[in-house]
Amino acid sequence: MNILKNITKEIISFPCLNCRNEIAEDNGLCNNCFGELPFVHPPLCNTCGAENDGIFDLCEKCLKEDKRLWQQGISLMRLEGVGQQLVHRLKYGNETALARTLGKIAAEKVKTSAIQIDCIVPIPLHWTRRLTRGYNQTALLAQVISEELKIPLKKLIKRTRYTPKQAKLGRKQRLKNLDGAFAVRNLKNCENSKILLIDDVMTTGTTLSVATKTLLNGGAKTVNVLAVLRA
Numbered sequence: 482m483n484i485l486k487n488i489t490k491e492i493i494s495f496p497c498l499n500c501r502n503e504i505a506e507d508n509g510l511c512n513n514c515f516g517e518l519p520f521v522h523p524p525l526c527n528t529c530g531a532e533n534d535g536i537f538d539l540c541e542k543c544l545k546e547d548k549r550l551w552q553q554g555i556s557l558m559r560l561e562g563v564g565q566q567l568v569h570r571l572k573y574g575n576e577t578a579l580a581r582t583l584g585k586i587a588a589e590k591v592k593t594s595a596i597q598i599d600c601i602v603p604i605p606l607h608w609t610r611r612l613t614r615g616y617n618q619t620a621l622l623a624q625v626i627s628e629e630l631k632i633p634l635k636k637l638i639k640r641t642r643y644t645p646k647q648a649k650l651g652r653k654q655r656l657k658n659l660d661g662a663f664a665v666r667n668l669k670n671c672e673n674s675k676i677l678l679i680d681d682v683m684t685t686g687t688t689l690s691v692a693t694k695t696l697l698n699g700g701a702k703t704v705n706v707l708a709v710l711r712a
């Protein structure tokens with residue numbers, strides 16, 4: 482009887498993806514770890530959805546950049562703590578199950594927003610990076626968001642060339658680095674579409690800006706962006 486009890490318990494319990502404590506439902510995270518996620522709280526930047534001090538409509542980072550071409554930006558969490566660790570493990574640790582947990586959180590946030598979208602588009606990785614990593618973490622997130630919202634996933638853009646990492650570049654160098662880095666795969670699919678563009682981390686927003694411009698030039702009607710983490 483005890484053996485049976487143990488087996489049943491094993492089948493119906495799942496480890497929390499953060500602390501490994503058992504949770505009853507396969508939600509990914511236990512209540513404690515979920516509570517530690519660094520969700521952004523208002524006032525939020527009108528443009529990128531980051532936490533803002535409320536003096537201007539735009540956050541300090543958006544004020545420094547060219548006017549964003551996307552309509553609305555949604556950021557889920559600050560780039561710190563448990564949120565940062567989970568995205569890091571999804572990105573570099575081969576822990577693709579985390580895409581489900583984070584993607585579900587993202588989908589819930591989109592549901593509470595007023596944005597109008599008819600397709601979900603991930604920021605692509607260059608194929609050489611996808612090859613070494615084995616997957617594109619952003620495409621996995623976009624896939625889950627698409628399933629949760631029942632809105633089709635469309636891989637509308639591709640990387641046309643390999644670009645060095647952006648992190649340490651200045652604003653002008655970043656723009657130059659990414660100039661022409663994306664191209665629309667299929668103009669017919671892009672035309673008139675209302676897009677939600679997904680990235681895992683928004684640092685300066687240059688990648689999302691350049692990708693947005695590519696999609697609008699390709700005939701997209703509107704582009705909204707969502708990042709799991711906002712630096």
Ligand SMILES: [Zn+2]
Nearest residue numbers: 497500511514
């Ligand atoms: Zn936990």
Ligand SMILES: [Zn+2]
Nearest residue numbers: 526529540543
């Ligand atoms: Zn902002």
